[in-house]
Structures are given as structure tokens and as C-alpha cells.
Amino acid sequence: xxxxxxxxxxxxxxxxxxxxxxxxxxxxxxxxxxxxxxxxxxxxxxxxxxxxxxxxxxxxxxxxxxxxxxxxxxxxxxxxxxxxxxxxxxxxxxxxxxxxxxxxxxxxxxxxxxxxxxxxxxxxxxxxxxxxxxxxxxxxxxxxxxxxxxxxxxxxxxxxxxxxxxxxxxxxxxxxxxxxxxxxxxxxxxxxxxxxxxxxxxxxxxxxxxxxxxxxxxxxxxxxxxxxxxxxxxxxxxxxxxxxxxxxxxxxxxxxxxxxxxxxxxxxxxxxxxx
Amino acid sequence: xxxxxxxxxxxxxxxxxxxxxxxxxxxxxxxxxxxxxxxxxxxxxxxxxxxxxxxxxxxxxxxxxxxxxxxxxxxxx
Ligand SMILES: Nc1nc2c(ncn2[C@@H]2O[C@H](COP(=O)(O)OP(=O)(O)O)[C@@H](O)[C@H]2O)c(=O)[nH]1
Ligand SMILES: [Mg+2]
Numbered sequence: 001x002x003x004x005x006x007x008x009x010x011x012x013x014x015x016x017x018x019x020x021x022x023x024x025x026x027x028x029x030x031x032x033x034x035x036x037x038x039x040x041x042x043x044x045x046x047x048x049x050x051x052x053x054x055x056x057x058x059x060x061x062x063x064x065x066x067x068x069x070x071x072x073x074x075x076x077x078x079x080x081x082x083x084x085x086x087x088x089x090x091x092x093x094x095x096x097x098x099x100x101x102x103x104x105x106x107x108x109x110x111x112x113x114x115x116x117x118x119x120x121x122x123x124x125x126x127x128x129x130x131x132x133x134x135x136x137x138x139x140x141x142x143x144x145x146x147x148x149x150x151x152x153x154x155x156x157x158x159x160x161x162x163x164x165x166x167x168x169x170x171x172x173x174x175x176x177x178x179x180x181x182x183x184x185x186x187x188x189x190x191x192x193x194x195x196x197x198x199x200x201x202x203x204x205x206x207x208x209x210x211x212x213x214x215x216x217x218x219x220x221x222x223x224x225x226x227x228x229x230x231x232x233x234x235x236x237x238x239x240x241x242x243x244x245x246x247x248x249x250x251x252x253x254x255x256x257x258x259x260x261x262x263x264x265x266x267x268x269x270x271x272x273x274x275x
Numbered sequence: 276x277x278x279x280x281x282x283x284x285x286x287x288x289x290x291x292x293x294x295x296x297x298x299x300x301x302x303x304x305x306x307x308x309x310x311x312x313x314x315x316x317x318x319x320x321x322x323x324x325x326x327x328x329x330x331x332x333x334x335x336x337x338x339x340x341x342x343x344x345x346x347x348x349x350x351x352x
Contacts, residue, residue, distance in 0.1 A: 038334075089306030091299065120333040123308050238298060 019183065021052030022071035022078070029071060029080040031190045032108065035141075036100055036131060037115035038124050039086030042143040042173040044068075046115060047083035049176055055083060067099060074183045077190075082107075088123075090130045091239070098241065104134055105227055106251075110190040113182070115141045118148035118155050118170070128164065132198035134230050139185050140168040146175070165197040203233075210236055213268050222251050278350055280315065281327065281343035288316045289348035296345050308332040309346055 035043040044057045051070025068083045084103060085096035104112055114131050116124035131138055142157055161168040167185045171178030188194035203211065214232040222228065231251075234242040245251050283289055291313050294301050308331040309315070318335060319328040325340035338346075 088308070089303070091303060091306060093299070093303050117333075123332040123334060126306060126308075237302075240299075 018073075018075050020073040021050065022073060023052050024070060026069055026071040026080045028078065030077045031110040032080045032082070033111045033113060033186060033190070034067075034082040034084050034103060034107065034109050035113050035115055036084045036104060036127070037086060037141075038088055038117065038120075038127060041086070041115045041117045041124065042141075042171075043086065043115045044083055046113075046141065046143070046171075046173040046179075047081060049173060049179060050079075050081050067103065075187060077187065079186075088127060090127070090134070104131060105230070106225070109135070109137065111137045111139060111186050113139050113141050113186065115143050115173075118142050118144050119151055119153060121155065121160075125164075129199070129201070132164065132166065133200060133233070134227050136166070136196045136198045137189055138166045138196065138198065139182065139189055140164065140166060141173070141178070141182055142168050142170045143173050143178075145170045145178075146172045163199065165199045167194065167196070207233075207236060217268055225251065277347050279344045280317075280329065280338070280346040280348055281324070281340050283317045283348070283350065285317050285320055288314060288351040290314050290351060291346060291348055293347040294345060295347060300342075300345075304338075304342065304346065307336050308334065309336075314351065315348065 035047055037043050040058075042057075044055045047068065047070060048054055048057070050072045052072075053068070053070045055068050067085065069080060070083075071078065071080050073079070082103065084100040087094075087097045087100045090097060090101040090104065103109070112131055112135055114128050116128060128138075128140060140160070142155060142160070145155070148155055155170070157168045157170045167189070169178055169182045169185050171182060173179070185194070189196065211229060211232045214235060215228055218225075218228040218231050222231075225231070231242060235246075277292065278289070280289065280291075291309060291311050293311060294304060294309065296304065313331060316330040317327060318330050321327070326337045327340060327343055328335050328337045329343075
């Protein structure tokens with residue numbers, strides 16, 4: 001067990017078992033995970049507890065606009081963990097949202113941990129559902145359970161998990177409570193021992209048909225991506241940042257370079273870009 | 276003449292009836308918690324009433340006056 005470097009008044013979050021904080025030693029990791037969530041849900045507190053680093057927590061004017069990276073070892077696996085900027089949505093209408101969204105979309109993540117505030121679930125679940133549209137490798141960290149209890153709120157984590165189709169782990173990140181179970185659950189997801197069935201919203205049949213028309217073209221253009229359905233939905237919604245990314249070839253596979261042949265026109269895609 | 280969020284005074288509460296916006300702008304405000312049926316309270320107004328801070332679903336969110344004018348509400352006395 002590595003020496004604990006945190007200086008929080010609450011003391012050092014305790015994590016039992018085979019766990020080592022590795023700070024910024026992020027080379028040669030086995031799995032990449034990210035912490036997403038609304039602002040002020042305890043993402044950075046959890047990040048610090050996992051990595052042993054000391055990023056700013058609480059409401060401070062600088063905010064996390066860049067993402068911080070750290071590492072830890074748990075059981076036989078080494079993890080790189082990324083603390084994403086807090087956002088209410090992944091629509092990419094601000095720099096924070098764009099960083100968080102691009103990382104969840106294109107970051108090749110093994111798991112997204114969405115940290116939610118148990119005292120404001122209604123607000124927090126909006127982002128959870130958006131993340132579930134993009135990836136099924138999701139674990140929900142139901143944080144601030146102490147605050148919920150103080151306010152007389154009881155949150156049924158098992159029922160929430162059944163309804164969302166992904167694991168939900170109750171936590172008090174500031175006291176290190178629930179971190180053991182979170183790490184075990186993340187391990188189950190990244191190793192494929194646990195498969196999730198994320199709740200997704202049924203589309204209107206007409207929109208579903210339009211999505212189905214776009215899908216083969218997007219799959220053909222971007223074989224290296226895994227979220228074609230999400231891309232198709234954003235295109236139909238008229239999302240400028242996605243339209244631009246397609247026009248500028250920003251979604252091309254970095255390994256093989258450009259994917260859109262300059263002289264080839266795809267009518268369905270052109271039509272979607274025109275909307 | 277229905278009221279908009281921008282018409283309310285500091286400390287006043289209202290319930291959202293409708294958003295007079297379409298597409299991404301509408302979606303953006305809904306993601307911030309401004310959905311029909313939700314209760315909102317004005318917590319602070321900047322000089323000249325722009326921006327305005329609202330308490331909505333347990334969180335303080337500031338809106339430009341121009342956005343607040345598009346959110347139709349029913350004041351709660
Ligand atoms: N009561 C309580 N406070 C917490 C908990 N986790 C984090 N906090 C506090 O919540 C505030 C926001 O935490 P932070 O990690 O900066 O949130 P972030 O914006 O999501 O990165 C800080 O003051 C933390 O000390 C928790 O489980 N219980
Ligand atoms: Mg933070």
C-alpha cells in the first residue's frame with residue numbers, strides 16, 4: 001500500500017485489499033477509466049482518493065477545465081483514471097462539455113464512472129442517460145449518501161441499478177466509503193465479467209428509420225468508432241459540432257488517416273448535413 | 276399575458292409552463308433543469324437584471340435575461 005498523501009481534514013480515505021495509489025505514474029496501464037458527472041458531485045474527491053494526487057476540490061473559480069490524469073493499481077490491474085470537467089449535458093455548447101463529450105466518445109475508455117449527487121438525483125440522471133446513449137460500459141457512483149441521509153432521503157441503489165441497467169454503487173467519497181465496492185464493480189465491467197443493459201430511450205419510428213438509413217454509412221466511414229447510433233442521432237438533431245467534425249474529417253481514424261474520399265458523395269449523409 | 280422568468284422579482288417562485296425555444300437552445304435549457312412543471316426561484320439579479328441566478332432542482336444556475344424571457348412561467352404566490 002502506497003503512502004497516503006492526502007491532507008483532507010476527514011483523514012485518509014481507506015481502501016482495503018490490494019490497492020496502490022500511483023500518482024502520475026500512468027505508463028503501461030491495463031485499463032482506462034474516466035470520472036464524469038455534474039459539477040460538485042465529488043469527482044475530484046474520488047480522483048484524489050484513487051490516485052493520491054491533490055487536485056482542487058470544492059467550488060473554486062478556476063474549475064476543472066482541463067482534465068487531470070492519475071493512476072492506481074487494484075488487484076492485478078493498473079488503471080489510468082481521468083477526472084473530466086463537470087457538466088450537466090454532453091451537447092457540447094461549452095468548452096467543458098466538449099472536452100467531456102469528446103473523451104467519452106473517442107477516448108477509447110474501458111469504463112465511464114458517472115459520479116452523481118444522491119441529494120439531487122432528478123438533475124443528475126439526465127447526464128447519466130446521455131452517457132448511456134454513448135456507451136454501455138458505465139458504473140454509477142451514487143455519492144454524497146451522507147448528505148442524502150442528513151436530509152432524510154433514502155435512495156434505493158439496487159432499484160436504481162435495475163432501472164438504469166448498469167451497476168450503482170452508494171458512496172461517501174470524502175470518507176472513502178464505497179471505494180472498495182466501486183473498484184470491484186469497475187473491475188467486473190472492464191474485464192467483461194459483468195455485462196450491462198443500459199436503458200435507452202425509444203425513438204419515434206420516423207426518427208428510428210432515419211437513424212437506420214444513416215447507420216451503414218457512418219459505420220463504413222468510421223469503422224474505428226463504436227457509437228455510430230449516437231452520431232446519427234446528433235446529425236439528425238442538427239448538432240453543429242458533429243457536422244463540423246464530419247466535414248473537417250476530425251472523426252477519421254488517426255492510424256489510417258482520412259476516411260472520406262474527396263470525390264465520393266453520400267446522399268443520405270449530405271441530406272442529414274443539410275437539415 | 277403570461278409571465279416569463281425574466282419578469283420575476285428576487286425571492287419570487289414560479290412553475291415553468293413552456294419554453295419558447297426550439298432545437299439545441301431548448302435542449303440546452305432543459306439539460307440545465309428548466310423543464311416544464313419544474314419549480315424555480317429567483318435568487319439574485321445582477322446590475323441591470325442581466326444575468327439572473329435561479330435555484331432550479333437544487334442548484335443555482337445563471338441565465339442571460341434574453342434566455343429567461345423565453346421561459347414561460349406561472350408565478351407561485
Ligand atoms: N458530505 C460529503 N461531501 C463530499 C463528498 N464527496 C465530496 N464532497 C465535497 O463536495 C464538494 C465538491 O467535491 P469535488 O470533489 O470538488 O466535486 P467535483 O466538482 O465533482 O470535482 C467538496 O467540498 C467535497 O469535499 C461526500 O461523499 N460527502
Ligand atoms: Mg472537480
